[in-house]
Amino acid sequence: MPKYLATIGMEIHVELKTKSKMFCSCKNDMELDKKPNSNICEVCTAQPGTLPVPNKEAIKFVQLAGLAMNCNLLKDTKFDRKNYFYPDIPKGYQISQYDQPLCEKGELAINGKKVGITRIHLEEDTGKLTHPKGTSYSLVDFNRAGVPLMELVTEPDFETGEEAREFCQKLQQICRYIGISDADMEKGHMRCEANISVYPEGVDKLSGTKVEVKNINSFRFVQKAIEFEIERQIEALESGEKIIQETRGWDSVKNITVSQRVKETAADYRYFPEPDIPPMLFDDNYIENLKRELPELPANKKERFIKEYGLGESEAELLVSERDLANYFEETVSELEEKISCGEVKSAKEKLFKLTVNYLNTEIRKHLVESQEKISDIKITPENYAELIGILADGKINSSAAQVVLEEIYKNGGDPSQIIEEKNLAQMNDDGELEKIVDKILADNQASVDDYKSGKENAFKFLMGQVMKETKGKANPQSATEMLKNKLSQ
Numbered sequence: 001m002p003k004y005l006a007t008i009g010m011e012i013h014v015e016l017k018t019k020s021k022m023f024c025s026c027k028n029d030m031e032l033d034k035k036p037n038s039n040i041c042e043v044c045t046a047q048p049g050t051l052p053v054p055n056k057e058a059i060k061f062v063q064l065a066g067l068a069m070n071c072n073l074l075k076d077t078k079f080d081r082k083n084y085f086y087p088d089i090p091k092g093y094q095i096s097q098y099d100q101p102l103c104e105k106g107e108l109a110i111n112g113k114k115v116g117i118t119r120i121h122l123e124e125d126t127g128k129l130t131h132p133k134g135t136s137y138s139l140v141d142f143n144r145a146g147v148p149l150m151e152l153v154t155e156p157d158f159e160t161g162e163e164a165r166e167f168c169q170k171l172q173q174i175c176r177y178i179g180i181s182d183a184d185m186e187k188g189h190m191r192c193e194a195n196i197s198v199y200p201e202g203v204d205k206l207s208g209t210k211v212e213v214k215n216i217n218s219f220r221f222v223q224k225a226i227e228f229e230i231e232r233q234i235e236a237l238e239s240g241e242k243i244i245q246e247t248r249g250w251d252s253v254k255n256i257t258v259s260q261r262v263k264e265t266a267a268d269y270r271y272f273p274e275p276d277i278p279p280m281l282f283d284d285n286y287i288e289n290l291k292r293e294l295p296e297l298p299a300n301k302k303e304r305f306i307k308e309y310g311l312g313e314s315e316a317e318l319l320v321s322e323r324d325l326a327n328y329f330e331e332t333v334s335e336l337e338e339k340i341s342c343g344e345v346k347s348a349k350e351k352l353f354k355l356t357v358n359y360l361n362t363e364i365r366k367h368l369v370e371s372q373e374k375i376s377d378i379k380i381t382p383e384n385y386a387e388l389i390g391i392l393a394d395g396k397i398n399s400s401a402a403q404v405v406l407e408e409i410y411k412n413g414g415d416p417s418q419i420i421e422e423k424n425l426a427q428m429n430d431d432g433e434l435e436k437i438v439d440k441i442l443a444d445n446q447a448s449v450d451d452y453k454s455g456k457e458n459a460f461k462f463l464m465g466q467v468m469k470e471t472k473g474k475a476n477p478q479s480a481t482e483m484l485k486n487k488l489s490q
Contacts, residue, residue, distance in 0.1 A: 002200035008158035021146035023052030036141035044146035046090035058148035061180040066103025079274040088127035096123035116155030161226030209243040225250040335386035345390035379413035388416040401425040
């Protein structure tokens with residue numbers, strides 16, 4: 001039996017976060033539970049005599065996405081009619097783009113591998129069909145009809161479902177960074193389709209028969225659907241069956257793909273230039289201005305965080321995973337640098353930055369998960385967070401106290417210094433008082449002292465625990481450890 005390999009390309013649709021729909025003034029409202037057919041007009045329902053007017057913001061959003069993924073922006077582009085009839089397409093055709101898309105020939109790297117981007121174009125979304133349970137009819141909701149939809153088509157550069165999943169996640173991150181879409185798959189803002197074929201090792205990777213898989217609504221299912229389809233095609237070929245070019249749907253309950261229809265080709269859609277919208281022309285000055293609007297992208301931000309703040313790769317990766325989290329970190333760093341310059345904080349920058357990242361990626365992330373909030377929603381200002389980090393780094397409180405303070409200001413906001421004072425959480429700085437407590441612990445636990453001196457290291461941990469218990473956790477661990485060891489060595 002020959003060994004089979006897979007060739008995979010992705011088609012990804014992203015609903016754009018514009019104020020209005022693609023060709024009319026209806027509000028672009030992507031809420032799923034909105035009353036059916038309550039956000040429609042004559043244009044997006046294709047009433048006779050109406051004309052489309054392109055959304056300038058949607059065009060700009062697609063071009064920004066193209067720049068973010070190293071695409072060429074076409075200076076001469078147009079809209080086309082894509083003809084096919086479904087009940088949720090009110091015009092009987094979709095206004096899309098065919099041979100002159102807004103963007104083409106780009107690339108996006110995932111884990112060091114460059115994935116080619118064939119094109120990124122703009123079109124209008126369709127309506128939505130609903131099928132009431134227990135009935136033999138369907139209902140059409142046109143609220144979504146006319147929503148601006150960006151479609152990205154990749155080259156067939158993926159070899160595994162995991163690579164395709166990682167690409168989709170990276171695309172979502174970029175969309176959020178440049179502010180063109182929330183790209184939330186659960187809410188239908190981002191929809192993925194995979195084109196999959198398999199071929200015997202040693203022959204042309206495009207020699208297999210391509211099958212399209214639709215209805216994939218989560219990153220996890222992107223990987224699972226592709227992996228299933230690869231196995232299905234290999235099993236079919238090994239059994240002597242012929243793979244047919246078709247469209248299949250992903251059944252997330254049964255975890256299988258199911259046949260839906262024979263795949264259409266470009267000729268079936270009878271593309272021709274949209275006669276109601278003139279061609280669009282863009283000059284060099286327009287494109288240069290767009291480039292200046294592009295924010296720092298995740299990959300560049302990660303590289304800068306590593307160089308500028310001395311972070312590890314995994315630390316920086318977690319920080320840049322969300323734009324607001326990365327911004328929060330930098331705002332906190334700015335506050336810390338100000339506190340260092342005025343002498344309020346004594347610790348080194350490297351220590352402060354590490355603590356800031358560690359508490360963001362552990363304690364604050366834990367609270368965000370529990371409360372189901374975003375970093376932009378929390379009550380802890382960067383100024384107060386920087387104050388807490390500075391107090392902790394300078395040894396004025398220990399990590400246990402810091403977690404108590406963090407929980408308090410996460411829930412209610414407030415000034416860390418005031419909470420530390422109110423709850424009496426400051427570390428003990430009086431060496432004389434600490435020495436009295438250490439002497440008492442040693443006197444009360446002679447057996448453990450003898451065990452330590454006979455080489456039992458666990459005895460030291462017990463004695464240290466007693467010191468921390470007696471001081472209610474307020475002793476400086478470093479000072480207490482040094483004092484305890486000095487006295488045990490006498």
